[in-house]
Amino acid sequence: MSLLELGDVHIAYGNVKAVKGIDLVVNDGEIVTLLGANGAGKTTTLRAISGLLRLQSGVIRFGEHELQAMPAHKIVELGICHVPEGRRVFGTLTVEENLNLGAYKYRNDSGRVQLGRERVYQLFPRLEERQRQLAGTLSGGEQQMLAIGRGLMSDPRVLLLDEPSLGLAPKLVQEIFRTICEINRQGVTILLVEQNARIALRVAERAYVLETGRIALSGESLELRRDPRVQQAYLGVKEAAGLS
Amino acid sequence: MALFIEQLVNGLTVGAVYSLVALGYTMVYGVMRMINFAHGDFFMIGSYLGFTLVSSALLGGAIPLWAALIVVVVLSMAGVALLGVIVERAAYRPLRRSSRLTAVVSAIGVSIFLQNAVMLIWGPRYRAYPPWSVPSITWQVGGIYINFMQVLILAVSFGLMVALYLFVQRTTVGAAIRATAIDHDTARLMGIDVDQIIRLIFLIGPALGAAAGVLLGLYYRQIHFTVGWTYGLKAFTAAIMGGIGNIPGAMVGGLLLGILEMLGAGYISSAWKDVFVFLILILLLMFRPTGLLGERIAEKV
Structure with missing residues (x-):
């Protein structure tokens, strides 16, 4: 059952379009990952869901609520929590x-x-x-x-995680992701933005790949891991290896 | 030595008042990165409200004079707090996303508006708190004299500052104020209504300013619709001295400035006391713009 749903979402910074019409569904209990290069619009999408950015057009549905006109603190009260990129703890x-x-x-x-x-x-x-x-x-x-x-x-019912592996040593990344899976087992639905596609595709059930503000690919993580385009662009696998 | 201690007490007295006003500057700057140039006028309006309340039937003798004066302080604080919230809503909130300079111009506009409004309501001439508004009691403690008003100012100011400090440091809403000062967006992600925090700042700051206005009005007795600028600038100096954005810094800065001013007045010349204050402001801005205690630093890792 879909818990969080984005329908034809467009977001712009001034005249610069960052997100150009994406549709995305997160079902209750899933881990879904949003992959893509720098500047593809991943963080922008999360910031729009949590109410820090306003949409140009489109809808964001959470259960029976529409979020796109709601202030950020109300969205937190409804049960969506956004853990921002770069941690942003109050030092x-x-x-x-x-x-x-x-x-x-x-x-x-x-x-x-x-x-x-x-x-x-x-x-x-x-x-x-x-x-x-x-x-x-x-x-x-x-x-x-x-x-x-x-x-x-x-x-929260939904946790939005932005680059939890950023700047961490590999051993710590493993530890953090083990905890993320544990949190998910406790019943929290997770939308994960990651640069580290390898680990993200291992923990997530489904994935969306963003390219310059549009969804280029989507599907089960298992399938995407075998997709040569994903292997080449995000998993660093050479073409020859992908074919073998 | 007696002169030194006496000037120290005088300095602490006016310094405590500067601290109260400085807190308003520093809290607004901390949360909004904006200097509220209308803040001195909240102080001034507080002193006028206190003047009207003191002159009215409130001091009829039904309750002891000191208690009546506290009631006057509280009522003036409430009135000016309401005004502060209205000013924020009308003059600053619509400009939240504009450049800082725009907000500063708006603040100066508010200042001119408030001064002229007070001039129209209370008249352009100096007004004076009636002589019977303060009991003329003086105590002698170890060779120095302390009068009733000094004790009242120190008690009320320190009471308010301790209360504010505990509120900001020990409560969750206080932590939310500190978090908002560090990072608005992340505060929003915690479920903090940043507009509400700003409204709260514009309730507390002007209320403290108003308390200072009543206390100083009772102390010096004479008030005028332009005193907001003079005392505002002095309190602003105190806020810079303690590191703008730093709440304990504003408290210490105010006390230090009051003591320096009164020592200068006692040992050099009282006609020059404002000169000392503004000399300190100029020196600080030239050599130590982050203040003596340093800026409120939000570690960005």
Whole structure:
């Protein structure tokens, strides 16, 4: 059943068209990945879903709600959470304060915020050790954990993840993606934007490939991994290898 | 030595008032990266509202004078807070996406509007708080004299500053204010209504300014519709001194500026006290524009 649906979405920055009519469906319980080169429009699409950018035209449906005219904080209240590219933790706030802000919509229910923190600390025990530390003093990997944990604090139905592997060592990337799968098993639907197509296609059930603002390809991850165009452009496999 | 301590107390008294006004500049700058040049006028309107309330029947003697004065402060704060929210909605919100210069011009427009409105309502001449509005009690503590108004100013100002500090540092909404100051978009992604946070800033800042206006009006007694600029500029200096955007910095900056001003007045010449303040502003802008305590730094990793 479709949970999040984009219909003929166009987005422009001034006169520059960034997204030129994309249709995209995320079903309840899935991990879907959005692949593409720099500037293809992946981040722009996520920012439009979370209400940071306005559409030129098109619709974004979440269950029975239409999101395209809604302010960002309302979208969070409905159950969509966007973990932005580059982590964007609040550096001069403590780890715990960052998490509490993630649960801003539950700010009058301290029991619920407490439960949320416990859930995050279970996923990322390292954050619990550092709860009183300023977020700006954490390592890159820890900041990514905090960014994801902070996103989970709003108890979202859909998590939008933008480049969670960015700038992390390979071992940490594995760890983060293992956690992403765990979060998905707990019932959170995930829309994942990634440059690292190899790992994204391994965890996602379906994928869309964006090229200069349009969807060039889409389908099951398994099929796309075998598609020579994808292998050549995104998996770094030579043509000969693709044919063999 | 007695002169030094006496000027120290005088300096702390006016400094506490500067701190209250400086907080308004620094909080607006912190969240919106804009200098609200109309902020001094909120201070000025606070002193006029206090003047009207004090002159009215409020001080009829039903409650003790100090309590009545606190009621006056609170009512003036409420009135100016409402005005602050209206000004933000009418003059700044429509320009949120324009250049900063546009917002500054709008702020100067608001300032001119408010000054002229006050001139039309209360008249162009100096007004004076009635002499009976403050009890003339003076205490002698260890060789120096402290009067009632100094104690009231220190008590109210420090009370308000401690309350603000606890609110910003210890509550979730306070954390939301700090987060919004760091990064509007990410704050939105947390579910924070940034417009609401800005509205809150325009409630707190003008309210603190109004409290300062009433207190200083009671202290010096004379008020005029142009005092917003003088005291606004002094408080702005205090905010720069503490590092604009830095809340504890504005508190420290105000106190420091008041003490420097009063020491200069006591040891050199009281006619020159404004000169010291603006000399400090010029030196700061030339050599240490991030303030003595440094900018409020948002680590971008």
